[in-house]
Amino acid sequence: MFRRRKELHPIERLREWFWPRSGWRRAFQYGWRRVWRLSGSPHAIAIGVAAGAFASFTPFVGFHFMLGFMVAWIFRGNLIASAFGTFVGNPITFPFIWIGTYDLGRWLLSYDKPANMHPTALSSDLFFNQALDKVLPIIGPMSLGSVLLGVPAAVAIYFVSKPAVEAYQKKRRETLAQRARHRNAKMSERQGQALPE
Template sequence: MRETFWPSAGWKRAIQYGWRRVWRLSGTPHAIAIGVAAGVFASCTPFIGFHILIAMLVAWVLRGNLIASALGTFVGNPLTFPAIWLIVYEVGKYMVGAPAGPDPDIAETLQSDRAFDMILPLLVPLTVGAVPVGIVFGCVGYVMTRSGVEAYQLRRRRRLAERSQAPAPFLDPNPPAGETRD
């Protein structure tokens, strides 16, 4: 459990490992990048618990890699959600023309008897704002992922080509006396 919230090798290593997992997926760089972009898009929505489902649906419609879409949802996590949702909420408020003024107090909203009535004014701007913000963040994720996957696949092809060009070690079917092959 501790490893989930604070990796023993550090966050940098965990993030590098995650990117390497994405780069090694089978598929075209475009399909993998579409999948990651779908996951990033879904992470911008306020529908916690449905991010992977939303990401896979978007990736399926856009013919992206479904596994990459699930991995892309890890952009949204307890460390990044506050910043993502603040941006999404402000964009959504602007788009729906919400009046300027004090925002509802979240703690008060959750303790209130009429919590559902108070959540709706938050949910509408979050949902509306998630679309443009998710598209922008998804496009950034697409570009980063596609370039990373293309570079990884090119290095891999070159490495395999070099191995196939290397001469095979000579194996004498009749080793000299006193030597044995293992």
């Protein structure tokens, strides 16, 4: 029902993932509008978005939705909002997040930087040949750094999201109340015209 009429070629699908046809600005606007329209308290929705944003700072790519759901569930946030929050991590922000979390974690753990070792150096060769020896020195610092950068980012996103959702819900309630008054006035007018003189 919601699928495209014409399926995209895998290369086009990959291009859409890195650069949506409508542009990143429009994609973010669409995402924010979907968040505002969710049912639930502004607090629960903002917690959900913050949980998803926190999850996107972790190095466990592919598990961000699950991590966001878990964090949102623990803090009684909106689970659907947490899925939208994971879009904080995207092809534009991931390089900055990965390098920032890795460098911060490595600095705190006093790791010596191995030669040619950086989050951007992750390749299939690392995962198949001596995977643990080469991946753990990257995942460890990134995990620590993701907590230290992810928590402040989640808090900031909570305080941005909550008033935005509150304002949208208030405006929506006023719009619905105005429509109901307008509809009732029309019905009263029709009933008055239908009464015999």
